[in-house]
Amino acid sequence: MNPVKCRSIVLQGSIQATRILQVCGFKHYPPPIKYDHVEFPERPRLKFVDRQPQLPPNIKAPKMQKKLRLMRGPEHIHNFLLHKQYGIMALGGGRLKWGHFEMLRLTIGRKMDKDRMFAIWRVDNPWFPVTKKGQGQRMGGGKGAIDHYVTPVKAGKIILELGGKCEFLEVKDFLTDCANKLPFKAVAVSQEMLDKQKADEKWREENNQNPYTMKYLIQNNMGGCQRWISPLDFKYFCKYV
Template identity: 50%
Template sequence: MALCNVVSKYCFLQRPACQIVCSAGLKNIKMPPNYDHIVLPEKRRLRFVDKVPMFISGNMKVPRTHKHLDLLRGPEEVHNYLIHNQYGIVALKGGRMTYRHFEMIRYSIMRKLDIKKMFAVWRVDDPWLPVTKKGLGQRMGGGKGAVDHYVTPVRPGRIIIEVGGKGSYEEVLPYLRSIALRMPFECIPCNVQILEDLKREKDKENTQNINPYTTEYLIKNNVGNCQRWMNKMDLKYFGKYL
């Protein structure tokens, strides 16, 4: 008994000061998430996007249309949710995606995404809207210019790409954020919880606003003859989606 006391006293004196105050605690380690219910598709990479629409043949003259700026404004009412209920990139403002933006997203996903356990799908159409452009040094007039390239119009709230599989949101967040920063319009990486929070914030602004003189009230009642200098998109969406 005395030997045990001496040994314990010796060990106590030789122990550093930083190790004197210590106690054993119960560690609650969380279980990793289970992804057994997720079924991976056969094609897990983003497919190649055509630079020119498929309906354009070699001998066909491309129809030159208007700019269709109304396709960039207003809420997205169809592709505004995640089909696989996992991760993706959502547009906060309207804009146009060219062929270069599609290739940038595709190459970024190919380099960073683990195809063995993850997959990615497009949620936007291929470039289909023709954009005309005149050459440098040409005079004004002479009609509308020739078709230069094709774009895809995107409205606020549109899901651009969707990523899913056997992985967490923290794994895909770094390269989804880098893709969103290089887009021509404002985008953010998202999951189901982030989309619900964005929708809840919009509802909160409409329900908890105590100021009765909203933009919708001013436009509908033509306060200050404001309808005279407003366009049809402002009259339809009441100053939103600029």
């Protein structure tokens, strides 16, 4: 081989190796997230919740039945994030007492940075009366007196929202801690998690190759299942307890 040509090849190889070493020293960082679209409410912290509803003085507090239907099935209205950021979502039905509201308000108010974060309620104040009889009373004698008030919650309902100039990793720990203290299963969610969940459900429905779904089994009375399943299962096909 021509020595001049060989020398040029060696020089080109050394130049390329030098360029590789120079490039390896640099790191590529993505641009910071912009929060120009975030709208802050007038009050950044969670509002205080009354222990019982305020009724006019000439109206006696009414007593109600159990109405378990208020806790069964999915939530159809408050099942999305208004500010498209973060929140706590219920995974099952239950009742929120006034103590749970105070726990959420005090914990989140202490953990979050009020200068760049905010939190809002997505559930009503305690309005549903729960009656209870005194200790040692016999059965009968009519319905007991109102003991406290609760807020019924369905599966998929957003309990509260938290947003602002922050990322999900900053708020995930204390949101999860608050969700674990609720009387029903709940989880800290972000808008990306909700979008992914909806996309996964849609993909499973479109690509399901097993024709024997729970809906098919119940509607066709496979194995005589209609004799023992709950009336709620006819409506939601065993998806909600």
